[in-house]
Amino acid sequence: MRTPRALILLVATMLVPALISAQTYPSTTDPRSKLKSGRLDAGTASSNMRLVSFSPKPAQFDTARGLTFINSDMAFATHYVYQANFAGFQIWDVTDPAKPVIASVVECITSQGDPSIVGNLLFISAEGAGNRNDCAKGGVKDPKDHMAGVRIFDVTNPRAPKLIKNVQTCKGSHTHTVIPSPTDKNVVYIYVSGQQAARPATELAGCKNGTDPADPTNSLYRLDVIKVPLDHPERSEVVTGARIFTGLDPAPVTPNRPVGGAGRGRGGAPGDTSAAPLALPVHTGPRNCHDVTAYPAMHLLAAACTSYGLLVDITNPEKPVRLAAQSDTNFQGWHTAVFSNDGKKVVFTDEWGGGTGPMCQANSMMEMGGNTILTVGADKKYTQHAYFKLPAAQSAQENCVSHNGGIIPVPGRDLMVQGWYQGGVDVMDFTDADHPKEIAYFDRGSIDPLPGADIPIQPPTNGPGAGRTQGTIGGSWGAYYWNGMIYSSELDRGFDVLELQPSDQLSANAIAAAKLVTMTEYNPQSQPKFVWPAAFPVVRSYLDQLVRGKGLSAERTTAIAAALDAAEQKSGAARAVVLNVLAKQVDGDVSGAKDADRVRMMSAAIKALAAASK
Amino acid sequence: MLKRLASAPALSALLLGGPALAFAQGGSMTGMSGMSGMNMPGHIVIPKGAIYTVADVQFMQGMIAHHAQAIYMSRMAEAHGANPRVLKLANKIDQSQVPEIRIMQGWLRRYGQYAPDTSSWRTMQMPGMLTAAQLKELGAATGVAFDRAFLNLMIQHHNGALKMVDDLLAAPLAAQETDVNVFANDVVAAQTAEIGIMQQLLSQLPAN
Numbered sequence: 001m002r003t004p005r006a007l008i009l010l011v012a013t014m015l016v017p018a019l020i021s022a023q024t025y026p027s028t029t030d031p032r033s034k035l036k037s038g039r040l041d042a043g044t045a046s047s048n049m050r051l052v053s054f055s056p057k058p059a060q061f062d063t064a065r066g067l068t069f070i071n072s073d074m075a076f077a078t079h080y081v082y083q084a085n086f087a088g089f090q091i092w093d094v095t096d097p098a099k100p101v102i103a104s105v106v107e108c109i110t111s112q113g114d115p116s117i118v119g120n121l122l123f124i125s126a127e128g129a130g131n132r133n134d135c136a137k138g139g140v141k142d143p144k145d146h147m148a149g150v151r152i153f154d155v156t157n158p159r160a161p162k163l164i165k166n167v168q169t170c171k172g173s174h175t176h177t178v179i180p181s182p183t184d185k186n187v188v189y190i191y192v193s194g195q196q197a198a199r200p201a202t203e204l205a206g207c208k209n210g211t212d213p214a215d216p217t218n219s220l221y222r223l224d225v226i227k228v229p230l231d232h233p234e235r236s237e238v239v240t241g242a243r244i245f246t247g248l249d250p251a252p253v254t255p256n257r258p259v260g261g262a263g264r265g266r267g268g269a270p271g272d273t274s275a276a277p278l279a280l281p282v283h284t285g286p287r288n289c290h291d292v293t294a295y296p297a298m299h300l301l302a303a304a305c306t307s308y309g310l311l312v313d314i315t316n317p318e319k320p321v322r323l324a325a326q327s328d329t330n331f332q333g334w335h336t337a338v339f340s341n342d343g344k345k346v347v348f349t350d351e352w353g354g355g356t357g358p359m360c361q362a363n364s365m366m367e368m369g370g371n372t373i374l375t376v377g378a379d380k381k382y383t384q385h386a387y388f389k390l391p392a393a394q395s396a397q398e399n400c401v402s403h404n405g406g407i408i409p410v411p412g413r414d415l416m417v418q419g420w421y422q423g424g425v426d427v428m429d430f431t432d433a434d435h436p437k438e439i440a441y442f443d444r445g446s447i448d449p450l451p452g453a454d455i456p457i458q459p460p461t462n463g464p465g466a467g468r469t470q471g472t473i474g475g476s477w478g479a480y481y482w483n484g485m486i487y488s489s490e491l492d493r494g495f496d497v498l499e500l501q502p503s504d505q506l507s508a509n510a511i512a513a514a515k516l517v518t519m520t521e522y523n524p525q526s527q528p529k530f531v532w533p534a535a536f537p538v539v540r541s542y543l544d545q546l547v548r549g550k551g552l553s554a555e556r557t558t559a560i561a562a563a564l565d566a567a568e569q570k571s572g573a574a575r576a577v578v579l580n581v582l583a584k585q586v587d588g589d590v591s592g593a594k595d596a597d598r599v600r601m602m603s604a605a606i607k608a609l610a611a612a613s614k
Numbered sequence: 615m616l617k618r619l620a621s622a623p624a625l626s627a628l629l630l631g632g633p634a635l636a637f638a639q640g641g642s643m644t645g646m647s648g649m650s651g652m653n654m655p656g657h658i659v660i661p662k663g664a665i666y667t668v669a670d671v672q673f674m675q676g677m678i679a680h681h682a683q684a685i686y687m688s689r690m691a692e693a694h695g696a697n698p699r700v701l702k703l704a705n706k707i708d709q710s711q712v713p714e715i716r717i718m719q720g721w722l723r724r725y726g727q728y729a730p731d732t733s734s735w736r737t738m739q740m741p742g743m744l745t746a747a748q749l750k751e752l753g754a755a756t757g758v759a760f761d762r763a764f765l766n767l768m769i770q771h772h773n774g775a776l777k778m779v780d781d782l783l784a785a786p787l788a789a790q791e792t793d794v795n796v797f798a799n800d801v802v803a804a805q806t807a808e809i810g811i812m813q814q815l816l817s818q819l820p821a822n
Contacts, residue, residue, distance in 0.1 A: 066721065066793040086792055111792050129783075130665060130790030139665045139790040174799075195799050197783070290803075307807050329811045332710070333803050354800035357713035365702075365709060396713075471720030 028362050030392035032424065035445030037397065039472075039493060042447070048440035048503040049427070052485065053098050056494040058105045061085050067111070067356075067473060070491040073175075073404060075117040076482045076522040080158055082122055083489050084113030088135075089124060090495075091158045097485045097497045103158040108135035110151060114175040116523040118188055121233050122153040122161065125173035127196065133166055143203045148172030150190055150226060152233050165234050167226050170198040170207035170219035175291045176226075177525040179317045182299070189317040190226040191242060191301070193289040213245060213287070221245050221287045225318065242320045244303060244312050245286050290351070291404075293337040297529035302337035302346045309334045309348045309374065311382060326374055326382040330367040336404055340414040341530050345433055346374045346382070347416055349402040356473050360400035360423045362393035369401040371418075373433040385433035390423045397446035398422030404478030408486075408500070409517040409530035410510045411541050412601055415439070417486050419476025422446060425488050425498060426479075429505075439505035442488075442498055447472040480524050484515040504548070509540035534605070534612035536568055542602035551595025560586065560602075572613060579610035658727065669785035670794045671727050674718045676740045677778060677801070681711040681718075683735035683743050684771055687752065687764065694760040699815055703808070704764070710804060714797070721793050741781075742774015758820055765816045772805040772812075 027033065036043035040056065056062065061069045067086055075082040080103065081092040088110065091103040111128035130139045131147045140146045149169035153161045171194025181187035198209035198219035210218035222241030229235050289305035294314060301312040301320065311324040328334075332352035339346055352369035353359040359369035370389030374382040394400045398421070405418020414431045417440075424443030430436040448471065474492030488496040502508035516537065517530050532538045543560055546552040560582065567578040583606040586599060593599040658671045684707055691704035715732060722729035730738065744752065744767055755763045779798045782788050789795050 066724065066791075067796055068792045111795065128790070128792055128795045129788075130792065130795065137665075139787065141787070195803065306803060307810055329814065332706075333807055353710060353713060354796070354804070356717055356796070356800070357710065359709070359713075363709075365706060368706065471716060471724075 025366060026360065026362060026364075026389065026391050026393040028393045032392035032441065032443040033394070035443065037446040037449050039447050039474075042445035044442070044444050046440075046442040048505055049425070049442050049486065049498050049500050051442060052497040052499050053100060054494060054496050055092070055100045055102075057085075057492075058090055058102055060105045060107055061087055061090070070473060071477060071489045071494070072113045072491070073115060073478050074480060074487060074489050074524075075115045075122070076480070076487070076519070077117045078520060081482075081487055081495075082115045082117055082155075083495055084110075084115040084124060086111040086113055086128075089113060089115060089122070089161075091155065091161070092495060093158070094485075094487075094497070097499075100495060100497065104161060106153070106161050108151070108163070109137055110135070110147075112174060114173070116176065116178045116190075116526070117155070117521060118178055118228075118523075119230060119521075120154055120156040121228070121230065122155045123176060123178065123190060123228075124151040124153065125176050125192075126151055126166070127172040127174045127194065135163065146199075146203065148194075148196070148199065149224075150176055150192060150236075152228070152236060154233075165236055167236050167238065168204050169194060169224040169226070169238055170204060171224065171288060172196050172199075174288075175525065177292045177294050177301075178523050179294045179301075179314060179526060180296055181317065182296070182315065186230050188228045188230065190228060190236075191292050191294070191317075192224040192226060192238075193291055194224065195288055195290065213248075216243075223289060223292070227318075240318050242312075244289075244310055244320055244322045245305065246322075248286055248308060248325060290333060291336040291525060293339065293525045293527055295339045295343055295527045295529070298339070298343040300339070300343060302339060302348070304334040304337050304348055306333050307331075309337065309346070309382065311346070311376065311380060313380075323380040324376075324382045326384055328372065328384060330387075331372070332368055335402070336525075338406060338416055338418075338524075339527055340430070341407055341409065344376050345414060345430060346376060347371050347428075347430060348374060349404075349418070351401050351403065353399070353401055355401055355403060355421055356399050358394060358396045358398055358400055358422075360390050360392075360394040360398070360420065361396060371402050371416075371428065371430075371436070373430050373436055375433050386436055388428055388430070388436040388438075390420050390426060391438055392423075392441075392443070394423050395446050395450055397448045397450055399473050399475060403476070404480075404524065406480040406524040407527070407530065408481040409514045409532070410506070411513050411532050411538050411605070412545050412598055413510070413541075415506075417479045417481055419479040419488055421473075421475030421477070421491070423475065425476050425486065425496070427500075440500060440503070442496075444475075444493075447474045447492055478524065480522070481514070482522050483518055507541065507544035507548075509537045509544050512537035513541045532605075534608040536564060536609065539564060539602060539605045539609060542598055542605060546593075546595060546598055546602070549595055549598075551598050552589060552593045556589055576610045576613040579606050579613060583607045583610060664725070666725065666791040666794060667785065667788045669782055669788040670791060671722065671725075673778060673782045673788075673798070674722050674794065675728065675730050675734075676738060677775070678715055678718050678730045678732070679734040679738035680740045680743060680771070680775055680778065681715050682732040684768065685711050685715075685732070686735065687744070687768060687771070690752065691760070691764065694755065694764075695757045696764065697758070697761055699818075700761045700764060703811060703815065707768070707808065714801075717793075717797060721797075740774060741777040742771045744771065762816070762819055765812045765819075769809055769812050769816075772809050775801055775805050 031045040069087050072084045079095045088106045088108040090105045092100040093103045094100050110126045114125035116123045126147045132145045133147045147166050150167045152165040154164050155161045173192045174195040175193045177191045179189045198207045207219045213221040222243045224238045225240045227239040286305040289303045292303040294301045299315040301314045303310040309326045313321040331350040335349045335351035373385040400423035403419045408415040417427045427440035429439045477489040479488040486498040500511050547557045563582045586603040590596045590599045658668045688704040688708040691701045719729040752763045
């Protein structure tokens with residue numbers, strides 16, 4: 001509201017969306033579209049990846065009661081995977097990814113449980129109205145027992161995690177994002193994305209559920225920011241609010257307008273005597289984010305905030321500055337963001353249907369419930385490119401929409417693996433922002449049996465004991481690449497480990513190059529910058545890409561492949577000499593190459609390998 | 615074609631559950647018929663120890679009727695000559711709310727509560743729902759007049775859904791059951807965003 005000119009521009013961009021290519025409707029003849037249903041015996045289909053292991057839910061969580069016991073997101077450290085659940089979390093020891101072993105199961109009612117790991121501290125998002133300070137079941141009888149914010153566990157002993165602090169926040173924590181302090185190694189900040197209205201001050205002092213976005217005391221239009229002193233996590237507290245929405249509210253109040261001047265108000269439908277007009281103020285500008293993804297190495301934050309995707313400078317995490325805002329009314333709700341490794345692209349997802357709806361059916365709208373690719377210009381503004389949606393039609397029994405994922409570190413390409421709930425695990429190549437495409441997938445049939453109809457609404461079967469036979473929510477909450485494997489959190493079934501397999505879409509060299517990137521800690525919403533060591537698979541990844549994309553003549557790629565083989569036979573200084581000669585030749589290839597950039601990247605990788613061979 | 619649709623016999627067919635509402639249950643013309651036993655509106659029994667409340671059950675039951683009317687309205691768009699962007703929004707509301715009705719019905723049945731069907735909007739009146747006069751007005755409108763009426767009425771309708779969530783959250787001990795909690799949040803997120811879209815679409819309509 002303070003910057004009317006910017007607002008007008010912003011509205012204008014919303015009203016005149018660029019023409020963006022959408023895919024055709026999903027295939028109904030894809031192998032994924034005809035899989036046998038079943039909870040633990042469903043049919044599977046995969047392409048260019050294989051299931052390494054499946055581990056069912058531990059008994060504590062193995063009870064199907066709607067969403068109460070579903071698995072949610074994951075965090076990674078050393079040989080442990082922290083898999084959250086709406087009723088607690090479980091720690092998997094994945095020393096052998098083919099045989100994950102439970103280190104511990106912690107029962108603690110905490111929807112939705114979004115986890116992050118920093119050293120020995122595990123942070124867990126708490127949002128639901130039934131979450132208690134003491135983790136117990138039974139719901140909140142006294143508001144003072146209500147836990148909405150971020151729980152901090154000490155997991156020094158992964159077999160016996162200890163709850164050490166509940167940090168209460170005004171809007172609770174649907175998700176959260178860890179941002180290391182750029183100046184103090186002992187401090188991390190946690191950006192808290194709360195979906196709910198602010199609690200009243202009577203429940204949590206200092207909270208205010210106001211209606212004015214510009215009111216600095218209003219708790220609604222901000223992300224609470226928690227400061228965590230790592231050596232004294234019990235002193236963690238909310239220190240400020242990230243007010244990244246200011247000026248983004250083009251429609252402060254919605255008065256109800258009379259329709260045609262007559263027939264409004266009283267009168268009533270059959271049986272109605274009280275249809276009074278409503279005049280609720282509705283702020284349609286964003287007041288919260290579903291999820292924000294930090295890229296600390298770039299001091300950037302991509303924030304998925306209901307009706308907008310934002311780009312935010314987080315050089316000072318206590319004083320974030322909004323750089324860009326992209327709106328797309330085709331999106332139901334901007335949900336999650338993932339940066340490309342170079343930070344020049346951001347994938348945003350749309351969680352149409354909230355994750356519980358079957359939004360990947362053959363007739364589901366294509367611009368909704370998928371991904372869109374934005375590029376980040378030198379001016380740090382967004383430009384929207386294509387949409388991407390799962391290309392295989394899913395059944396009405398399969399809750400399906402684009403969901404959480406992360407980058408697969410293949411040099412020279414932008415690959416993202418993500419969960420699509422019961423749409424399965426999917427790998428999208430978005431190297432070309434205008435033509436994203438699928439290169440690998442893993443999928444199971446629906447958990448519930450299939451009825452014959454597309455959109456069934458069954459006749460009521462009332463009375464106690466009329467148990468549900470339909471409506472089980474499941475599938476992959478999130479799928480992430482971590483140290484050579486893809487880990488997927490299955491809401492209803494358990495825990496999957498997958499591995500990429502070489503194909504014409506992704507070479508063995510590319511997979512080997514990705515495996516050279518090792519991490520000791522990984523929170524997908526606090527994105528690490530991947531750096532590849534000097535190695536033959538890295539050079540050959542570029543070479544394979546040049547062959548696949550015909551970015552360099554076949555004659556030259558064949559010669560370079562032979563030269564690399566010869567260099568590998570040598571060692572030390574002799575290898576360096578051969579590689580330097582090769583690099584010079586490759587530099588000479590740049591000008592005549594169709595994909596000059598990639599040839600340059602290959603040359604740099606050859607030079608790095610030469611330097612490492614001395 | 616459009617004129618004929620808006621004529622009296624056709625309109626009454628629409629209002630009373632003709633073939634236009636393709637997914638309504640055959641047979642039962644009202645959401646309340648066929649009930650027997652304890653689990654019916656106004657007679658909700660919550661088992662001891664349950665984490666959900668009467669307010670949760672009423673919310674889920676009422677929102678089925680509320681959604682069903684929104685779907686009914688949305689399915690009018692094509693035949694009434696809505697502009698492509700309004701039609702797209704109408705399709706989106708249709709595709710979004712059909713599975714949500716399934717979720718609500720599934721939840722109610724799981725807990726042994728009465729689950730209204732999609733004809734229930736004709737007999738249950740929830741906040742923001744259209745009056746008979748408003749329905750008549752919408753049914754008689756075509757082209758830009760339909761767009762304007764649809765957007766205004768659907769904004770009213772969505773505001774009612776937000777009010778239903780507010781009322782739920784204000785009820786003692788309500789919305790603690792995980793599914794209700796998640797669903798209520800999803801309703802707010804989806805419908806707030808759609809109100810924003812509808813306001814934009816309204817502002818783009820040609821002047822009267």
